[in-house]
Amino acid sequence: MTRPTTTSQHIDLVEATSAHNYHPLEVVLARGEGCWVTDVEGHRYLDALAGYSALNFGHANARLVRRAQDQMHRLTLTSRAFHNDQLGPFAHELGRLTGKEQILPMNSGAEAVETALKVARKWGYQVKGVPEGEASIVVMDGNFHGRTTTIVSFSDDKEARGDYGPYTPGFRAVPYGDADALRRAVDDTTVAVLLEPIQGEGGVVLPPEGYLREVREICSQTRTLMVADEIQSGLARTGRTFACDHEDVVPDVYVLGKALGGGIMPVSAVAADRDVLGVITPGTHGSTFGGNPLAAAIGHEVCLMLQEGEFQRRSAELGAQLAAGLEALSDHGVVAVRARGLWAGVDVDPSLMSGRQLIERMMARGVLAKDTHGSTIRLAPPLVATEDDVDLLVRVVRESLADRD
Template identity: 60%
Template sequence: MTATTTGTDRTSPVSSRTSRTSAELIRAEEPVLAHNYHPLPVVVAAAEGAWVEDVEGHRMLDMLSGYSALNFGHRHPALIEAAHRQLDRLTLTSRAFHNDRLAEFAERLTTLVGQDMMLPMNTGAEAVESAIKVARKWAYEVKGVPADRATVVVASDNFHGRTTTIVGFSTDETARTGFGPFTPGFRIVPYNDLEALAAALDETTAAVLIEPIQGEAGVVIPDDGYLTGVRELTRRAGCLFIADEIQSGLGRTGRTLAVDHEGVVPDLVLLGKALGGGIIPVSAVTGSREVLGVLGPGEHGSTFGGNPLAAAVGTAVVGLLETGVFQRRAAGAGTVLRDGLTDLVGRGVLGFRARGLWAGVDIDPAIGTGREISELLMARGILVKDTHGSTIRLAPPLTITDEELRTAVGTLGDVLTRG
């Protein structure tokens, strides 16, 4: 199976079949893997472009793309080539030394997202934790907040990761219960509510941390003007605006960043998932020199953050986005997705929210839960994942073709009407 720049063909990858079936492999995991996700009962063994193949050789269209980590599809040739080249030269130095790939990565990424500096990390949660540390230090050193009194304002129904600090300000009880005591210093306000946000800001506020579009909550898109309002309120309050673009950024919504839809420039932008091209975990905190410049040598670190392999792959990802091809593709294909979903409203779909190639689809609970619908789609060769209740998320690779999108939405319609 050979991926083109923006699409995929339908030839099969190298045989993925093994001596054990999917059921046998899933059973083998149970005694040795601790629970985290609740995966669908499919065992993927090979993939290319927008398609995956399980161990029995069944081909399925990937409409989740690793929660946006695979924006460019599985094994995009330019990204695989960049990884191979770097694997033959140098993979890791740690930040104890400089490496010859990091400067270019930092220069091109900051230019792409309109910021001055970047702090390279690995996972999205690590980027969020790093941004919280930076915001607090900035509050003490620049804003003049008294020691240990800095607060960060977040939104209800947020999803920023799974660390103990982050779940401490989650409103999802499944994420919180049993993991306390939690880190103090956070205030939670309703999402998409500028009045509530304004009331929560005071002289101790270091930052407002929000997702421009809430992914885990079901692709919740705020009202037009909300992000502009957040930017204005944070300016007035003399605090930072931190945009978590880990899922929404890097082309997913039809722009490089979701905040670009309102022309807003946050103080810090958090990136991850797609930044690693589906090959290696790569994340980054990007921001202004005035903010990221508060960090001094030895005050923060990450053994693998900014490693040569990550920098090489990340630079190749930036190279794909610098062309604008993928942003335009997401915007154009997003119209196809929205049109297809609109036709399903009233026919098993109660409603949906979509921007670019990202949609949260609310299924009529009388038909099934999100999990049940996901399993029915899996049986028909379409991979999606449920979120809350009867909501499913659609986030296909930006390389998907219009024909493949129509196939996926058509199959959803068949499942909703025929079971």
């Protein structure tokens, strides 16, 4: 096969040989550094998506690349049949970061969510005393936790859920942000409440002030596990280490991923205290690659970087700049801005253009972003962005909204 060299050749090859489970923009990226990526034809773009927050620390972060390269020359995989010298330090530092006693390492975010669901059910039967086979978990309308069969069973996204039945039972959905509805949904069979502190896929949907505290109170009163999916919202994206920190709430279980692998490896984890994760025993859950030494080394370094607090500060400061810039576009077709840290959902007037049309216009001006749900786009540049990068992003949004061709 002749090696493709142009954008169209690369896209044609992908279209001919890969399943069509994504609808990417027509750009073929070849290199990345910091906030910037370069395509196969030499065009540079500001990355305003950051791999759905997997690239919080930027492309090819020098500190993380050095740690990964060093570990690659030493040991990359053992399986958990043996100990390795990287998992312990990683678990220790992630425990310090979360304030939890134990972690259970996995690979993808969806794997971590599945793991949390299994842990919650097992805890419900062995610790809470729920009758076998009756455990229920309360979830939120508009949720996105991944695309496995079980996870799409409690999704209300028709595209994600359609034609994948029969669906896994045991879930009850309530409106996101409605504490009274949650209180009514929790009963003696409820083992967990699973929620995103901020609904990222939904368009950076923020809960009402005080809602997370009410969820925490309800879970504590009913002896129910509060499970926070911080896969996108965690690890400094919102200006705090975790989105739950904005309400000084500590969930029983953190579900982490994306940025935990530094944009280099798929790394995820469930973090909880021993009275929760202690229900997992040899043979009851596992993963060939979960906790592998390469992933653990990178995750360890990520935790050390986050302990310093620099990325949390940058996210808060640059996020305030981004929010102010976007809110000033109300006369340009922006009808709503939802922002927390360096993460924003922007609703545009659907009579002007769709979200897809907007990001295509932004790409033509050198910025890459992602649409969601019709006329909404999501913006989440790496936390190594500069003030000039944020100014550029806002300017491109403004210019793209004015482009009606």
